[in-house]
Amino acid sequence: MQRTRTSEKSVKRIVLIDDHPIMRHGLAQLIRAEDGLDVIGEAGSAREGLDVVAKLRPDLAVVDLTLPDKNGLELVKDIRALHPSTQCIVLSMHDETLYGERSLRAGARGYVMKEEAADHLVAAIHKIISGGLYVSEALNARMLEQVTGATRSKATGMDALTDRELEILALIGKGVATKIIASQLSISARTVEAHRAHIKEKLGMSDGAALVRYAVQWVESRAKV
Known part of the structure; x- marks a missing residue:
């Protein structure tokens, strides 16, 4: 089905950076099924990802943490430094209690665990593209506690x-x-x-x-x- 001219103008362009082709395929199908979103490029490594972002200038990059040539956190930092118009969301198999805040500090606008991608990724993408941040309720509560001073213990x-x-x-x-x-x-x-x-x-x-x-x-x- 062809997009209308209006939707073509407003469609948000996304790239996927994950070293598993099957995962990228599934994510692409999930995202393309949503009106207003399209996957315009894919990459299986950090180096390829940075090249794709530089060439296509997407609105958002979905970045896995575990890449064969570079940690995904470092890739997020590179993308945000070199291409500030491209937002990033981290999609990872790893527990957000350890990597969620690190991802936001690196410059990502959200964190979604892969096991929750089917239920939350599209909503997270929409929120980030609209200018917001996306994390789970649990991580959001933890971050608010730190900001308000409810938890001031030194990291260990x-x-x-x-x-x-x-x-x-x-x-x-x-x-x-x-x-x-x-x-x-x-x-x-x-x-x-x-x-x-x-x-x-x-x-x-x-x-x-x-x-x-x-x-x-x-x-x-x-x-x-």
């Missing part, structure tokens, strides 16, 4: 890790060597070691073996989500 454990430290922890858990981590993230091996030391300190660990065990268990637990 995983919450205390920076985005980069969290990224490095995930790579450690996947068995990636320090030199490879340094190369992948375009930083020095010494910087990676400094991050490892900070992670151990924040997680209350005294040695590298304990950190590796923790990282492996954490990565495995995320994979089961």
Whole structure:
């Protein structure tokens, strides 16, 4: 069915950045079924995603956190810095209690867990395009408590890790060597070691073996989500 001239003018253009083709296909069908929305491009990595955004200049990018070449949080930061007219929403399998606020701080306008995409993604897209933010009621309540001072306790454990430290922890858990981590993230091996030391300190660990065990268990637990 052809769109009317009016709807063609108002249609919002979206790109999908996710390394799973089947997931992109399903998301594209979900979004295109909604009047006023269209998927104009797809990418399976952060590098491809940035290229697609630069070429197509979409209204919004749906970004997965786990990409083969770069953390999705860093991609959101790149998109917002280089193409501020393109809004971002993070769609991830990972628990929003750890990544929701981080995504908003990176520049995303919303966070939706993949298991809730069928029920909430389209509504989230409409809200963001209209100038709003979209998070779950639980995360919204948590953020309001922090703003109003209801919870002022210092961040501890995983919450205390920076985005980069969290990224490095995930790579450690996947068995990636320090030199490879340094190369992948375009930083020095010494910087990676400094991050490892900070992670151990924040997680209350005294040695590298304990950190590796923790990282492996954490990565495995995320994979089961």
